[in-house]
Amino acid sequence: MEGALEFAKLHGLGNDFVMINDLACEVELSASQVAHLCDRHFGIGADGVILVRPSTRPECAAYMHYINADGTLAQMCGNGVRCFAKYLVDRGLAEASAHRLVADTLAGPKPITFEADDAGKLVYATVDMGKPVLNPACVPVSAAPDATSPDGEPYTGALQLSSPWGTFTFTCVSMGNPHAVCFLENEDVSQFDVERIGAYFETHEAFPEKTNVEFAAVGPDGIAMRVFERGCGETMACGTGACATAVAACLTGRAGRKSDVLLRGGTLRIVWDDDGHVLMTGPAQESFSGSIPLDALP
Numbered sequence: 001m002e003g004a005l006e007f008a009k010l011h012g013l014g015n016d017f018v019m020i021n022d023l024a025c026e027v028e029l030s031a032s033q034v035a036h037l038c039d040r041h042f043g044i045g046a047d048g049v050i051l052v053r054p055s056t057r058p059e060c061a062a063y064m065h066y067i068n069a070d071g072t073l074a075q076m077c078g079n080g081v082r083c084f085a086k087y088l089v090d091r092g093l094a095e096a097s098a099h100r101l102v103a104d105t106l107a108g109p110k111p112i113t114f115e116a117d118d119a120g121k122l123v124y125a126t127v128d129m130g131k132p133v134l135n136p137a138c139v140p141v142s143a144a145p146d147a148t149s150p151d152g153e154p155y156t157g158a159l160q161l162s163s164p165w166g167t168f169t170f171t172c173v174s175m176g177n178p179h180a181v182c183f184l185e186n187e188d189v190s191q192f193d194v195e196r197i198g199a200y201f202e203t204h205e206a207f208p209e210k211t212n213v214e215f216a217a218v219g220p221d222g223i224a225m226r227v228f229e230r231g232c233g234e235t236m237a238c239g240t241g242a243c244a245t246a247v248a249a250c251l252t253g254r255a256g257r258k259s260d261v262l263l264r265g266g267t268l269r270i271v272w273d274d275d276g277h278v279l280m281t282g283p284a285q286e287s288f289s290g291s292i293p294l295d296a297l298p
Helices: 031-038 078-090 194-202 239-251
Strands: 004-012 015-021 048-053 062-068 100-104 110-116 122-128 159-163 166-174 178-183 212-219 222-229 233-235 258-263 266-272 278-283 285-293
Touching (some): 004 078, 015 078, 048 078, 078 110, 078 285, 166 239, 222 239, 239 266
Parallel strands (some): 222 258
Antiparallel strands (some): 004 285, 048 062, 222 233, 258 266
16 A cells, blocks of 8 residues: 555444445555544544455455454444445446345355435445344354244343343344344333443453344334444444344344334334345445545554
8 A cells, every 4th residue: 555545434324434445455454544544533433444355256246344443353244235335336346227236245245235326326225134143152152042033043032141230131143243132121222321331241251252232122113222333332323233133123022023223323124034034224325535644544
């Protein structure tokens, strides 16, 4: 890398990303450089960095290399993959008229269908997030299964963990990355202390690879949810978290197989289809693009 680093800033419901074209595979960023780019005071400001790289899979348009704001690598990001698709479509790296593409990720290929406007810019996308992983050893969570899904798969549905703020109960699901979903029965999600309590459970010993932590409540309009993302902190939205929460709500009898998940940044439509796949629908938008001098990076 020489001179300046070109980037675009995109977001899905306020969950924002620094997107960098690395189809030439020339960009290598240290953890401190990623943290600087994501810093909202000294850098560009984002929840993570996405490098757009070529895929080795012939069916995939490109590979999404997603790095959390703290510099750690993540397997998957639901809002990020919609923004990734928008980046490809809007820049002619994927055909807008096809209304579909496949994105390569560390969690495997993700088929995406999308709507584009008259200018060929992606507006909405539906991502096939694949089947949720419920086996505790694969989530991973250090707990025995205590329930069985309708398909006969054992899962951890009521893991009780103590904290300085009391005992919380979690349903554990992976959507390519680990999630611990807590349903708040008698508390207002909007007033809940997500930053402190989420940070406590993110690094709890029950989660050997850390975890994303969701706090949710089911209401007449959908599932209100806030999330503390692993390696990032609380974000305005989390696509994999919305999927995991909708699955957990269905598993525990709180909702059916179709849910609107109401996030701080907006709403995602989640469908746990009859074939077991989870479909996530939501918008993606570009905020701005620019360049940052390489000598400004630590």
